[in-house]
Amino acid sequence: MNTPAVLVQDLHKHYGDKHAVDGLDLRVEQGEIFAVLGPNGAGKTTTVEILEGYRKRDRGTVQVLGEDPQHAGRLWRSRIGIVLQSADDHAELTVSEMVRHHAAFYPGARDADEVIDAVGLADKARTRTRALSGGQRRRLDVALGIIGNPSLLFLDEPTTGFDPEARRSFWSLISSLREDGTTILLTTHYMDEAEQLADRCAVVRDGRVVALDAPSALGARAQKQATVTWHDGGPREQRTSRPTDLVAELAARYGGEVPGLEVHRPTLEDVYLELVGEVA
Amino acid sequence: MSTTIAPVEVGTGSLAGSARRALPSTPALALARTRIELRQFFRERMAVIFIFAYPILMLAIFATVFGQDGTTVGPEPGIPFAQYFLPGMVATGILLSSFQNLAMGIAVERDEGGLKRLRGTPMPASAYFLGKVGSVLVTSLIQMVLLIGIAALAFGVDLPTEASRWVTFAWVFVLGTAAGAVCGVAFSSVPRSGRSASAIVTPIVLVLQFISGVFFQFDQLPSWMQTLSGLFPLRWMAQGMRSVFLPDWAMQLEPSGAWQHGTTAAVLGAYLVIGLVVGVRTFRWRRRDDG
Incomplete structure (x- = not known):
């Protein structure tokens, strides 16, 4: 168990x-x-x-x-390993010195070079931490979080504060853990x-x-509700759990093409905003 | 990453513990902290200049400017200026590398999140503080050797030869450094941010230097100033160091006409105890706005 x-x-x-x-x-x-x-x-x-x-x-x-x-x-x-929201301490130490120093705190720490390599800072190992970019600094934070195994x-x-590319590469780092x-x-x-x-x-x-x-299930739950919009003089909108039936009905009503027809399913973002949005 | 870890047996802390090696000992970690603190300190150029080299620079400047043409202090035969000035700079050096260094350094570390991170590791708090003490002792010792060495070699200050004077030097140095260090730790919680730390700590240290007779002849300061400075440790460190580096007849220049070793030890000891108690009770690992 x-x-x-x-x-x-x-x-x-x-x-x-x-x-x-x-x-x-x-x-x-x-x-x-x-x-x-x-x-x-x-x-x-x-x-x-x-x-x-x-x-x-x-x-x-x-x-x-x-x-x-x-x-x-x-x-x-x-x-346990902790990666805090923000830290910019020990600016004058190099990446390698920082990771090695933290390794000394733990029994059975991981190999410092392997960890530096895993977070993609191998070519920055001898760089002082103050010279790192925001994304690199965050990678160092992760290295310090996982050094103790x-x-x-x-x-x-x-x-937070990452550009899209940095986020994507950060995500693959986390997935590897x-x-x-x-x-x-x-x-x-x-x-x-x-x-x-x-x-x-x-x-x-x-x-x-x-x-x-699960994130996908969270989405699926709300995806039962779709929003159908079209034009009829002005914009029209209807929420339904059976959008196909509605579209067929509209098609029959307009005798073919429905003006400005769109069918939306909520994204996960929409689900989330709906869940937390009621507070505002 | 190539390392693969077996799923952890949760709920069996002792079992999981024995499967791993033992935790590193506190002395070993204190040593590791001392090393990293020193490395960090000597790489911060501004800190090295203002804290470490300041008394050495001041001694060089003052001794050169005021010591020309063989100026002396006190009645005949008088004390060469550089020799009179050295004890004050020794005391200042101790105050800067202990109190100012820690009060500002820890405030910045707290602000940058370094303290909070350390708190989240298995490093014991005592290793952190011992590391601070270790690094302060090493920097102050190097500073003392350079300061006294330059005074002797470049400005011809005669150094004491009696062992008893060096014993006095040793206890004033150790007690002063320890008191300054614990007060620095305690004071580091006062500034609201790391950035404001130097703005708060520097003037305090500067005022103490003026009223404690570090820059001027102590006996020429107004008497209320002499009395006021008696409440703070710098004056007693300076007086203690004068008893080391000045001839014994110079004790007549002291307000009390004596070296007052007992009072010096008592005041520095009191600051050590009070600083320790206050520091332990008020120390914060997180920023003030961090709840």
């Missing part, structure tokens, strides 16, 4: 009157890539930082790799990122999980 990598039940965290996390449940299985999606302020980062042991919860139970992060020790820390890797909004059996918990506010990477994703709103499924 498999114990989950992360198990969260009825998690609460308040800041004054604000309920940042308000009864959140989460279960991440070993070896899966799990995305936590949600707009800014939905409670993603607070939740993840509780799982990482940075913050204390007010209520609820949290198990990460079988231990309570609030009381877990160095051995537990050596089994973690069972569970946390990635907090890893591609899956093959090593690393469990990855990723937060993002990009739906396409979850779609590319995640086996399952949870949509978080107001500190609670409002939807939980």
Whole structure:
């Protein structure tokens, strides 16, 4: 029987009157890539930082790799890897020095050169970190996150501010970690990122999980509803779960070509916006 | 990546632990931190100039400008200017490489997210602080050797030969560095951001230098200033170092007419204890706006 990598039940965290996390449940299985999606302020980062042991919860139970992060020790820390939202520390050290230094913190760390190679920084190994581009710096952050050979890797909004090409190559880096059996918990506010990477994703709103499924299933659920638009003096629109019937009916009504006919199925982005949009 | 990892046995922390090698020891990590801190420090050119080379440059400038034509301090036979100036620069050097270095450096590290990242690794907090202490000790020692060496070789300052004076030097140096370091750690939580750190720390250090008689003859400062400076460690470090590098008759130039080693030790010791308590209680690994 498999114990989950992360198990969260009825998690609460308040800041004054604000309920940042308000009864959140989460279960991440070993070896899966799990995305936590949600707009800014939905409670993603607070939740993840509780799982990482940075913050204390007010209520609820949290198990990460079988231990309570609030009381877990160095051995537990050596089994998780954390890639924070932003860091530009140690600017004067080279990539190689940084990775080697972090390797010394862990029992059974990975080989530094292999890790540098895996994140695609082999030709930057002797470059000082301040000279790295944003995308390269992020790759270094990932290298530092995985150098300890973690069972569970946390990635907090890893591609914010990336150009499309950098995102794509970053995604293939993360996918390659899956093959090593690393469990990855990723937060993002990009739906396409979850779609590319995640086996399952949870949509978080107001500190609670409002939807939980595989990204494709999440889309399929809403794709039952299609929107048919056409022109009849002005623009006309109708939502239906049987668009073919509607189009056939329209075709009959207009005796052939329907003016300006379009049939839309919601994209994953639309599904996501609908899920989190009600808050606005 | 070529490494393949077997799925982890979750929920059996001890089992998973024994399958791996033991955690690296704290002394080994403290040494690794010391090394990386030093490497980092000596690569930051501005920090090296303002913290490390500043007292050496000041000694060179002041001794050259004020020491010409054999100017001396005090009644006949007088103390050559460079010799009178050296103890103040020694004390300043200790304050800069311990207090200013850490107060600014840690504030910047916190701001850049470096502290938060380290907190998320299995490196124990004690290794981080020991690494700071180690790097401060090494930089201050190198600084002392260069400063005193240049004073002796380039400005002809006679160095003390009695062992007892070097014993005094050793304890004032160690106690002053330790007190400065823990106060620097404690003070690093005061600036709101790394950028404002130098704007807050530099004036404090500068004012301390003026009122503690580092730039001027201490006995010529207004008496209220002498009293005020008595509340801060720099004045006592400077006085302690004067007792090392100046002839014993020069103690009549001190406000109390004595070297006051007991008071020096007590004040520096008090700062060490207070800094430690405050530092441990208020240290933040994350930025202030990070909750």
